[in-house]
Amino acid sequence: MNGSVLTIASLKGGSGKTTLASCLAVHWQLKGLNPLLVDADPQRSIVRLAERDQALANVKVLEQAETNVWSKVEQHSVSHGITIIDTPGFDSEITISALAVADIVLIPVKASPLDVDRMMDTVGTLMNGVKGWAPTFRCLLTQTVKGSVISRHVRAELEDGGFPLLSSEMPNRVAYAEAGLYGATPSMIEPAGPAARDIAAIAEEALALVSAKRALSA
Ligand SMILES: Nc1ncnc2c1ncn2[C@@H]1O[C@H](COP(=O)(O)OP(=O)(O)OP(=O)(O)O)[C@@H](O)[C@H]1O
Numbered sequence: 001m002n003g004s005v006l007t008i009a010s011l012k013g014g015s016g017k018t019t020l021a022s023c024l025a026v027h028w029q030l031k032g033l034n035p036l037l038v039d040a041d042p043q044r045s046i047v048r049l050a051e052r053d054q055a056l057a058n059v060k061v062l063e064q065a066e067t068n069v070w071s072k073v074e075q076h077s078v079s080h081g082i083t084i085i086d087t088p089g090f091d092s093e094i095t096i097s098a099l100a101v102a103d104i105v106l107i108p109v110k111a112s113p114l115d116v117d118r119m120m121d122t123v124g125t126l127m128n129g130v131k132g133w134a135p136t137f138r139c140l141l142t143q144t145v146k147g148s149v150i151s152r153h154v155r156a157e158l159e160d161g162g163f164p165l166l167s168s169e170m171p172n173r174v175a176y177a178e179a180g181l182y183g184a185t186p187s188m189i190e191p192a193g194p195a196a197r198d199i200a201a202i203a204e205e206a207l208a209l210v211s212a213k214r215a216l217s218a
């Protein structure tokens with residue numbers, strides 16, 4: 001699996017990119033996968049989280065908010081089980097560079113109609129942004145409320161539109177922000193809790209995709 005790269009991107013700010021990136025990286029760190037977490041966002045959200053008390057379980061963080069992020073990732077990812085890149089958003093050249101090096105792309109999308117429309121633009125950019133390159137991508141519903149009508153509708157709308165979705169979701173839980181106060185994630189604070197279980201399910205799906213992609217291109 002060394003050299004595998006998962007890029008997290010979306011057009012819409014605040015869709016949960018940084019939360020997802022840090023939670024996945026910590027989950028894999030605790031599983032002993034030796035992940036690398038790349039902060040490609042000039043806002044430095046990951047770097048700042050990692051500076052807090054619990055330092056994201058000492059995940060190795062690489063700060064690279066520049067358009068050469070692809071070459072830095074190519075260089076460093078070989079010595080890590082998996083590399084996760086947190087990006088600033090699609091209107092940035094840095095994101096295009098982070099997409100170019102990705103085995104798979106996860107697109108967090110909030111379960112609201114406005115966010116879904118924006119997500120469809122994201123995917124358009126994905127498909128047309130880098131010539132001759134067809135990435136494997138999956139949308140991931142975030143900040144969902146269990147059993148709510150809106151989550152079900154948005155999932156159905158995306159499925160009808162032919163957008164591939166992870167079957168796991170990242171429900172709305174205060175545990176993410178609370179853990180973040182200490183530079184931690186729910187997998188560190190409450191490993192058997194519901195948020196940690198959500199992350200484990202997302203991580204498992206993502207890893208299966210990465211393995212499948214690697215096997216195809218081997
Ligand atoms: N599943 C969730 N449940 C509750 N709150 C969440 C969840 N995911 C993210 N949040 C909160 O939503 C806010 C935005 O999340 P985050 O910073 O991860 O988004 P982002 O896409 O990285 O934003 P930006 O575009 O600014 O980089 C944060 O306050 C975060 O704590």
Ligand SMILES: [Mg+2]
Pocket residue numbers: 017018019041045086087
């Ligand atoms: Mg962010």
